[in-house]
Amino acid sequence: MSMQQMTQPASSQAGIERAQQQAQVVRRLHTNNTIAIGVLWAITVIVTVLFIAIIVYLLIQGAPALLSLGFYGTGATGIAAELFNTFYILILTEVILFPISLGAAIYLFEYAHQGPLVTIIHFAAETLAGVPSIVLGLFGFAAFAVYGGFGISRLAGALTLLCLNFPQALRLFEAALESVPGDLREGSLALGASKWHAIRTVVLPSALPGLVTGLILTAGKITGEAAALLFTMGLFNPANVFTLNPLIASDTLTTRLYFLKGPGAGSSSLSFSQESILAAGIAAVLILILLIINISARSIGRLIERRLTAA
Amino acid sequence: METGINRPQKHQGSGAPLTGAQVGDANPPSGERMNEPVQQAQSASPAEQVGGADPRKNLKPDAQTKIDIQHLNFFYGSKQALTDVSLPIREHQVTALIGPSGCGKSTFLRTLNRMNDLIPNTRTEGEAIFEGENIYSKSTDVVLLRQRIGMVFQRPNPFPKSIFDNIAYGLRIQHTSGKQLHEIVEQSLVDAALWDEVKDRLNTSALGLSGGQQQRLCIARALAVKPDVLLMDEPASALDPIATLKIEELITELSANYTIVIVTHNMQQAARVSQYTGFFLSREEYKGRLIEYGPTVEIFEHSKRKETEDYVSGRFG
Numbered sequence: 347m348s349m350q351q352m353t354q355p356a357s358s359q360a361g362i363e364r365a366q367q368q369a370q371v372v373r374r375l376h377t378n379n380t381i382a383i384g385v386l387w388a389i390t391v392i393v394t395v396l397f398i399a400i401i402v403y404l405l406i407q408g409a410p411a412l413l414s415l416g417f418y419g420t421g422a423t424g425i426a427a428e429l430f431n432t433f434y435i436l437i438l439t440e441v442i443l444f445p446i447s448l449g450a451a452i453y454l455f456e457y458a459h460q461g462p463l464v465t466i467i468h469f470a471a472e473t474l475a476g477v478p479s480i481v482l483g484l485f486g487f488a489a490f491a492v493y494g495g496f497g498i499s500r501l502a503g504a505l506t507l508l509c510l511n512f513p514q515a516l517r518l519f520e521a522a523l524e525s526v527p528g529d530l531r532e533g534s535l536a537l538g539a540s541k542w543h544a545i546r547t548v549v550l551p552s553a554l555p556g557l558v559t560g561l562i563l564t565a566g567k568i569t570g571e572a573a574a575l576l577f578t579m580g581l582f583n584p585a586n587v588f589t590l591n592p593l594i595a596s597d598t599l600t601t602r603l604y605f606l607k608g609p610g611a612g613s614s615s616l617s618f619s620q621e622s623i624l625a626a627g628i629a630a631v632l633i634l635i636l637l638i639i640n641i642s643a644r645s646i647g648r649l650i651e652r653r654l655t656a657a
Numbered sequence: 658m659e660t661g662i663n664r665p666q667k668h669q670g671s672g673a674p675l676t677g678a679q680v681g682d683a684n685p686p687s688g689e690r691m692n693e694p695v696q697q698a699q700s701a702s703p704a705e706q707v708g709g710a711d712p713r714k715n716l717k718p719d720a721q722t723k724i725d726i727q728h729l730n731f732f733y734g735s736k737q738a739l740t741d742v743s744l745p746i747r748e749h750q751v752t753a754l755i756g757p758s759g760c761g762k763s764t765f766l767r768t769l770n771r772m773n774d775l776i777p778n779t780r781t782e783g784e785a786i787f788e789g790e791n792i793y794s795k796s797t798d799v800v801l802l803r804q805r806i807g808m809v810f811q812r813p814n815p816f817p818k819s820i821f822d823n824i825a826y827g828l829r830i831q832h833t834s835g836k837q838l839h840e841i842v843e844q845s846l847v848d849a850a851l852w853d854e855v856k857d858r859l860n861t862s863a864l865g866l867s868g869g870q871q872q873r874l875c876i877a878r879a880l881a882v883k884p885d886v887l888l889m890d891e892p893a894s895a896l897d898p899i900a901t902l903k904i905e906e907l908i909t910e911l912s913a914n915y916t917i918v919i920v921t922h923n924m925q926q927a928a929r930v931s932q933y934t935g936f937f938l939s940r941e942e943y944k945g946r947l948i949e950y951g952p953t954v955e956i957f958e959h960s961k962r963k964e965t966e967d968y969v970s971g972r973f974g
Contacts, residue, residue, distance in 0.1 A: 533816065543830060
């Protein structure tokens with residue numbers, strides 16, 4: 347639309363000047379908008395391409411290992427034990443983490459008087475979330491492996507991961523409870539439900555999509571954690587690695603990767619190129635697991651939401 | 658909802674939109690027709706505007722007092738929201754609570770089933786005698802109280818469950834099950850005039866219902882636990898005129914068996930459905946006072962207080 351159509355007929359000199367001025371202002375607005383869109387678009391494209399490139403690069407690097415059968419075995423170039431341990435530690439940690447952090451979230455959000463105590467707890471949790479995992483690893487070693495008497499073990503590792511993930515889980519679960527409209531709680535209580543009954547039958551089912559998302563996001567973090575496990579779970583597997591015994595030391599995909607290209611480089615029976623192929627394969631497997639976890643976090647959460655609200 | 662409702666004679670309140678402001682007695686402008694089902698002849702007295710059901714016919718001057726509220730004061734922190742409110746809630750009658758926004762009428766309603774307990778730092782003084790017990794007493798079991806005094810909220814709040822499970826919710830709390838459960842669910846839906854619309858899809862989600870149906874579902878859900886008193890907090894304010902009419906008809910029918918207290922923004926609604934009306938007002942000098950209480954007809958046609966007359970005639974609010 348031209349400026350003539352939008353402004354009053356310019357009968358006088360002042361009118362013409364005004365129209366020109368307005369046209370200038372509008373032109374500048376459009377120019378600035380175009381520049382902003384361009385810059386934001388460029389940033390987005392660069393970041394997206396970078397992410398995709400990293401993933402694709404790691405998958406291509408890992409392809410030789412992923413395609414060899416020995417990679418899935420228990421030999422020197424196999425990761426069967428590490429894969430088992432990774433999922434073992436994931437499940438063990440979640441089994442402890444989920445009820446504890448959900449319970450804390452329910453208490454803090456639904457029951458506790460929203461006063462200074464709750465503020466302090468949130469502050470403490472946020473501080474804990476900022477502690478480097480290597481520091482928590484040292485703490486876990488002292489607290490669980492030494493004082494707790496569990497030694498360097500899966501249990502000590504799981505408890506350390508619990509400390510590491512508790513703040514995030516708490517925050518995610520509280521957010522999930524917060525997303526449930528207060529109307530529903532009132533509706534339930536007005537029908538003569540006790541608070542716990544309302545939470546159990548209305549609040550938790552409504553918060554389920556958020557709870558599942560929280561669970562899976564922490565699962566991703568647990569799977570990818572290495573530093574906290576170095577001191578608490580060890581770097582080697584005993585002979586009875588394929589058991590559910592929580593008191594044995596074992597390594598995971600991440601700690602194996604660390605050992606392979608870190609302190610253990612050149613010390614094993616593997617050649618340098620074999621080591622590199624194996625490391626790239628482990629990295630690729632980790633990327634794949636995290637991809638699956640993140641995609642399922644989104645789709646499962648959405649699926650549950652749709653089932654709950656389906657007409 | 659205020660838009661299409663014609664205030665009786667006098668001049669229109671400032672809150673009314675411009676298009677509907679010049680409502681003449683003889684020829685309502687065509688724009689006014691949006692509220693068709695609810696609207697009746699202008700010149701009629703408010704009580705006569707209901708098609709058929711005249712709440713005055715149901716007025717029982719000798720109705721017993723179901724809840725007797727005496728000298729109620731209510732505070733949000735240090736801020737007083739209700740001051741010295743005393744009124745009776747009469748059995749099997751509809752008591753309407755009217756007044757401008759922020760006058761405390763909803764707060765008052767929520768004291769009756771102790772819903773304000775959920776808000777931290779609130780304080781209640783005074784007493785509300787219900788079956789010989791003071792509702793506001795610390796020893797009152799709120800769970801039991803809320804099973805006796807049900808509530809319907811401003812916005813329909815069905816649970817994200819099936820229609821059946823919504824109605825059965827309160828019953829299951831009380832461990833009703835089996836055949837009896839099914840019977841009460843059906844009866845409640847019939848009573849809430851929803852049965853015919855949902856009987857073929859009881860197991861589908863209640864969130865798939867329209868707003869008006871959801872609100873009737875919430876009424877059915879409240880009825881299912883057989884409360885003595887039903888509190889309604891602006892139950893039609895989020896609904897369109899046709900759904901509103903249905904809710905109003907339903908209230909009239911339910912008043913035969915239930916004691917109903919309804920908070921409404923809409924004075925014509927109060928006139929259409931209630932036998933008794935309480936008018937609340939909040940001013941600098943008196944926070945949340947009950948200005949006048951009496952039979953609805955008295956309040957609307959021969960109010961004793963100037964504030965009431967000004968409000969019901971649309972001079973402010």
